[in-house]
Amino acid sequence: MENSTQRRDPGKELRRTPRVQVSVPFACALLRLGLARWQAGERGGYGVVFDLSVRGARVMSPMAVNPGDELAVSLRLPSHPVGMNVDATVRWRYEHVFGVEFGKISQAAETRLRKYLGQM
Numbered sequence: 874m875e876n877s878t879q880r881r882d883p884g885k886e887l888r889r890t891p892r893v894q895v896s897v898p899f900a901c902a903l904l905r906l907g908l909a910r911w912q913a914g915e916r917g918g919y920g921v922v923f924d925l926s927v928r929g930a931r932v933m934s935p936m937a938v939n940p941g942d943e944l945a946v947s948l949r950l951p952s953h954p955v956g957m958n959v960d961a962t963v964r965w966r967y968e969h970v971f972g973v974e975f976g977k978i979s980q981a982a983e984t985r986l987r988k989y990l991g992q993m
Contacts, residue, residue, distance in 0.1 A: 895951075898923050902947040903936055906960065922948065927986050929961065929974040938963045938971055946973060950989045957982045 904917040920934030930946070938944070942963040949956035959982060961973035978986075 894924050895922060897951055899949065899951050901930075901932060901949075903932075903934060903938075904945040904947075906943040906945055923970075925986070925990065927975075927983055927990065929964070929972060931970065931972050933970045935969055938966055940965055944973065946975075950985065953985065953989065957985060 898921045901920050901922050902917065903920055918934055918936035920932040920936065922930050922932055924931035930948075932946075940963050944961050944963065945958060946961045947956055947958050959978050960976040962976065963971050964974050965972045
């Protein structure tokens with residue numbers, strides 16, 4: 874069984890939607906959800922989004938996370954005046970970089986993500 878803190882083989886694509894490297898990485902805010910929010914000494918933090926898809930993102934952050942952690946992620950896409958909030962689950966971690974899978978997102982948020990990704 875593969876250790877979840879190690880990177881997967883980049884030639885082995887497991888995603889259902891393609892992830893796009895953003896031309897200009899942008900900041901996001903992270904907040905723990907559920908019981909972990911109260912148990913962890915660090916309840917939230919900031920990160921930088923490097924890759925993005927309609928279903929998830931690759932984020933670099935000094936915030937300590939583990940696979941399975943649930944987060945509220947606040948994204949403010951470049952050239953979009955209004956931010957969006959999505960719930961996400963950490964799927965993998967390697968040092969200070971981790972991948973999140975978005976939970977159910979609103980139709981409006983999905984449309985905004987698709988529009989942004991279409992400009993890439």
